[in-house]
Amino acid sequence: MKHPLRPFYTLGLVAFLVGASVVVAEGPAVSQEAQRTLTVIGRGTEAISATLAQVSLGVEVQGRTAQEVQQEVARRANAILAVLRAREVSQLQTTGLSLSPNYEYTNNRRILVGYIGRNTVSFRIASDRVGPLLDAAVQAGATTIDNLSFTAPEATIAAAQRTALQRATQDAQSQAQAVLSALNLQPRQVVSIQIGQAAPPPKLFSVRAATMADSTPVVSGELQVEASVTLQISY
Structure with missing residues (x-):
């Protein structure tokens, strides 16, 4: 009685029974070398x-009354x-x-002595014009300068961010090349990229109107725009 052909699989080898002969063929590889990567932050x-x-x-x-x-x-x-x-x-x-209302405390008693009123405005001006403007504002009646900070136009900041990137x-x-070269290894390709950047923090100053000189000198200086790039490189 004739038997149908049946395949046999043993340890990655394939055996076929043909008449009285056996033909053996090697199967595909089942393991691959794990990818090696280096991560650097620039x-x-x-x-x-x-x-x-x-x-x-x-x-x-x-004052006395509201x-x-x-x-x-x-x-x-x-x-x-x-x-x-102007x-x-x-x-x-x-x-x-x-x-x-403005209160004073005498003998554990709260006494109304008057009222306090405030009005605050904010604005932007070219940094080389801010000193004379502060003097003029104080002469017009300003009693507090609550905040003075310096920044730059958005287009200037965006261009600086690209340069920093x-x-x-x-x-x-450069870091990746230095490490791999020291180990006699060669970079293959960039596997992933992560970008980090931030707008420059404003330079802050606090000024009291009562302590300002006749002519207020103001120096704006520079801002530092920073960026970081994380690369994962295979080798």
Whole structure:
């Protein structure tokens, strides 16, 4: 009685029974070398001039009645706004407006002695014009300069970020080449890329109007734009 042909699989070998002879063929490989990778982090920076000043200033008034305080705050605030508009500042807006009672404590008793009114505005101006403008604002009635920081136009920051990224990429490549060369290995290809970047933090200053000199010197300086690039490279 004749039997049908039946395949047999043993340890990756395939055997076929043909008549009285046996033909053996090797099967496909079942293991591959694991991919080896090196991860490096490159960093880059680019310095830009801080050509814009972001300013927050205002007026604070104390008085006996709420009405007189509010009227005086409004008078001074309008005078300050007239100065700012004449200097053609940008992004001018009111950022704070308040009127609150002012108390004193005597013999564990709270006594109303008057009211405190505040009006605060913020704006942007070229950094080389901010000193004279602060002097003019104080002369117009400003009593507080709450914040002074320096930044740069968005287009300038974006261009600096691209330059910082290029430098970070070159730094990562240089690190990888140095390591692999020292080990007598050759890079094959970039497996993954991760990018990290941030806008430069504004340079902050705090100034009190009462301590300002007749002519206020202001130096904006530079901002540092930073970026990082993480490369995973096979070898």
